[in-house]
Amino acid sequence: MKHSKTILTFVFFLVLSVGSLQARSLRVVTTVPDLKDIAEKIGGEQVSVSSLLSGNQDPHFIEPRPSMVARVRRADLFIVIGMELDVWAFSLIDAARNRNITPGESGYLNASARIEKLDVPEPGTRLDASKGHVHPSGNPHYNLDPLNGVVVAETIASRLSELRPEYADYFESNLERFTEEARRVTEEISEALAKYENISMIAYHESWEYFAERFGIEIAGTLEPLPGVSPTSRHLSRMVRTAEDENVDFIIQASFYDQRPANFVSRQTGLPVVVAPAYVGGMEGADDYFAMFRLIQAKIVEALGR
Amino acid sequence: MQSYLYKRVFCIVLFITAAGMVPLLARDLSAEDTADEVEALRRELREMRAEQEKRERQLEAMEERLAELEIEPEEEAPVYIEPGRPDGAATLPDISIIGDIRGEFGPGLDDDVFLEELELAVGGFIYPQIRADAFVALHKHGDDYEVELEEAYVSFLDLGGGFAAQAGKKLIGFGKLNPIHEHAWNYVSRPLVLDKYLGDHGLAGNGVNLTWLAPLPWFLQLELGVWDLADDSHDHGHDHGHGHGHHHASPISGSAVSGRVWSGFAVGDDRDLEVGFSTIHGKGDHHDQERDRVSLYGMDLTYTWRGTGFERLLWRNEVIYNDRERATHNRRTWGFYSGANYRWNQHWDAGARYDWVEPSARNPRAEDMGTVNLTRSLTEETRLRVEFSHDFSSDYMATVQFLFGLGPHAHPLE
Missing domain, CATH: 3.40.50.1980 (Nitrogenase molybdenum iron protein domain)
Structure with missing residues (x-):
């Protein structure tokens, strides 16, 4: 009886010390x-x-x-x-x-x-x-x-x-x-884009340089005349010309930017606009880092298929 | 004996001469069978070329190997670039200039465009956990400019136990707007209640401010300040461009004690609520004649909602209760402002504010004012603003403000 009490105490302290060792x-x-x-x-x-x-x-x-x-x-x-x-x-x-x-x-x-x-x-x-x-x-x-x-x-x-x-x-x-x-994910995107040759896009902001570099996409221009400077109508008409001269496939922009400039260029050129998440959770379906890329891929492939 | 020596010398000379003649002889000889010689030389050249190609191949292989080897160290030795300034400026503190150019139009105004303020801000760390910040401004007073030391203080960012302190000349943490520089406000006009109760330059003093951040899951900060407020630093006697004609000095002068309890917490993912209570006690600005003492109590409430991208709704309210004790009688008045700003994208913000102040002996009629404005942000520090204020009777003012910022500029937490 005395023995079991000692064992119980021992077990009690063991649990306690393990609990405290288990750091938060x-x-x-x-x-x-x-x-x-x-x-x-x-x-x-x-x-x-x-x-x-x-x-x-x-x-x-x-x-x-x-x-x-x-x-x-x-x-x-x-x-x-x-x-x-x-x-x-x-x-x-x-x-x-x-x-x-x-x-x-x-x-x-x-x-x-x-x-x-x-x-x-x-x-x-x-x-x-x-x-x-x-x-x-x-x-x-x-x-x-x-x-x-x-x-x-x-x-x-x-x-x-x-x-x-x-x-x-x-x-x-x-x-x-x-x-x-x-x-x-990188392979999946590369494979999905491999069906298309010389992909070229116009971006709203310089958000897609690393993405383009990785997957061999040409960035023909940005809707912002300079980073952080809002699009002007003169610059947008220049982008309309660029889109026609350089065989641009689509316009891409992060979900949180104003979509009117992209829609303007789209109306003039017929190019599809890809609104994509720039950060995890930026759009529905971009629940984690990899889901975000799969969503971007799906949206780009959809635009290229048009 | 001598003849033997001569013979020997002759032999040597002859040998040397003969040796020197050999190439000439050889050339003569080779001319006879050139074809063989050319063939030999060609063979030699071929060999040399083969050798050279082999060497080049070896060199290429070595270069490739070197390139392979070079990738490894790049991965192993990351370059740490901390956010900051270009190399040449790395040893400089943050230096910036903020300019405030205004055009004011309305009854009783000159309808002109002028530089209202130019502020020079210098700041940076002077020691681990210790910052120094100084703000010197040139203000327009009438037709002249006066230099004012707006703030210059040292911040001890972490004294341990959640304590921090600032010492020097500082805008006092009374309410939400007073400690913020005017160029960072959302409106050109100063809310009436701040203008009348805190003075048209805000409450600033020399002293020490101790703050304590409570160890809680939400933000709760207590502040206690001991100050010496100047006896109205300017002797104006004239209007200086604020438009409404009268100058309001700081209502408190001499030594004063201030306190503030400030709490902020998120209500949902994108909404924040902030509540603050502030107080300051000191001698009135007519203390020499009237022995008056002033106690100010303030309460502020701020609601922020952040939407997509840059979208933001900011609703800010302050109520100030002014208790002025004199030998003969006490006078208690109060006033408030409530202003909302909606920013719908990176570049545009619209705001509306209502001010109200209770009547007092100096102003027998309750004063109120409505203000609306529209702000176009070019960069974070450079803005163009159009504002219209009306006092609901006859007086109105239209203002165009161009604020520009040059250089890295740090804002303390609002």
């Missing part, structure tokens, strides 16, 4: 939902992730809100897109009183760190507004290449392994699964 999941906050989805896929049940923005919001200009401060304050890891896309994240960091997530610390992760960047201004370029909204580090829309997703996943996996070394193998196996799926 890492709180990860991201600026955009793509980073959230990738962090969730790599971190699995070891992380609880939330994104400050939803997929149908443009992350360029965001007014940081107090409710965001509260979320960043309690974060173990804050992941940003970087490349001057989400600079507003810095005022959140300044207000959050959470040293772990300040740049340079283990809780701050710039997901663009290992990305091979496109459109990096040449040294000596004027970085003022004379050429529109210029990003000194290059084009920040790298999330729209599924293999860049792999680079981001690797960056996140290595940071999670630093923060939770005991789960490094777990993160590694999740990364492998993610990489496999990303390669499969």
Whole structure:
């Protein structure tokens, strides 16, 4: 009897200590939902992730809100897109009183760190507004290449392994699964587009450079005369000519931009308009990173089939 | 003996001469059978060419191998580029200039276009977790410009335990709009209740502000400030372009204590609600003669809804209660504003605001004003705004405002 009581006590303390060893999941906050989805896929049940923005919001200009401060304050890891896309994240960091997530610390992760960047201004370029909204580090829309997703996943996996070394193998196996799926999606899109030769498109904003680079699509022009500058009627007529001269197949734009300029060019040229998600959750059906690409693919193939 | 030496020298000279003659002789000789020689040379050339081709192939293979090897280190050594400025400016603080050019039209106004304000902002980190920010402005006062140090303070961003502090000259955190610079407001006109109760330059003072962010899942911040407010920094005596004729100095002068409780939380995925309570207590601006003391109490309520892309609805309200105690009698008045702004895309925003202030001894009649405006944003900091205000009797004002921003400009959390 005395014996069983001792055993019971022992078991009780064992359960208690295991319970306390079972550390709480890492709180990860991201600026955009793509980073959230990738962090969730790599971190699995070891992380609880939330994104400050939803997929149908443009992350360029965001007014940081107090409710965001509260979320960043309690974060173990804050992941940003970087490349001057989400600079507003810095005022959140300044207000959050959470040293772990300040740049340079283990809780701050710039997901663009290992990305091979496109459109990096040449040294000596004027970085003022004379050429529109210029990003000194290059084009920040790298999330729209599924293999860049792999680079981001690797960056996140290595940071999670630093923060939770005991789960490094777990993160590694999740990364492998993610990489496999990303390669499969990339192949699927390449195969689907291989039926068409010399695909050429006009984009609203310079959002699709990485996507076009990956799948060999020509970008004949943008509806914005310069990045961040709203389309003018003169520039749109120029784009109508470009569409005719350069055998453009379709117009593509993120779901959150004004669709009137694209519709104007479409009416003049008969080109189909592809409205696609630029971030996870940007449209119905883009529920995760891979679903987003499958949706973009379906919409482009539909436009090419016309 | 000597003859032997001569013979020897002669032999050597002869040998050398003969050796020197060999090529000449050879040339003469080879001329006889050129064909063989040419054939030999051709063979040699072929061999050399074959050798060269082999070398080139080897070189190509080596180059390929090198290229293969070079990809690896690129993946292994990521280049960390933090958001920031081009290389040359990396050691500079954030420097920016904000300009406010206005055209004002209406009864009693000059109907002209002028530079209302030029603000120079410099800021950056001076130490880990410590920032310094300074804002110097040139304001139009009548026909002249006056330099004003709007703000210059040091922020200790993390003192531990959720505490942070600022020290220096600062706009006091009373309500929502007072701590925000006018160029970042959604309207050109200053709400009447702020103009009358906080002064037409807002409440600013020298002092220390301590803030505490509560460790809660939602945002709750407490602020406590101890200030020394200037005895009205300008001696105007004349209108300076605000249009409505009279100047309102800060109602508080000398030492003052301020407090604010500020909470913000998400209500649903895309909606935010913010509530704040503010107070400040200090000597009145006629304290020397009237021994008056002023207590201001404010409540603010902000509702934000974010839709697709840039779409946003912002509804902001502030109520201020003004309690002025004097030896002879107390005077309590209140006023409010309520304004809504709807931004439907990246470039366009429309707003409407209503102001109301209770009558007081200085203004025997309740004052109210309606304002509507339309803003076209060129960039985040550069805007063109058209605004129309009417006091519901006879006075109205139409304003065109062009705001421009040059250089990196940080805004503290609103």
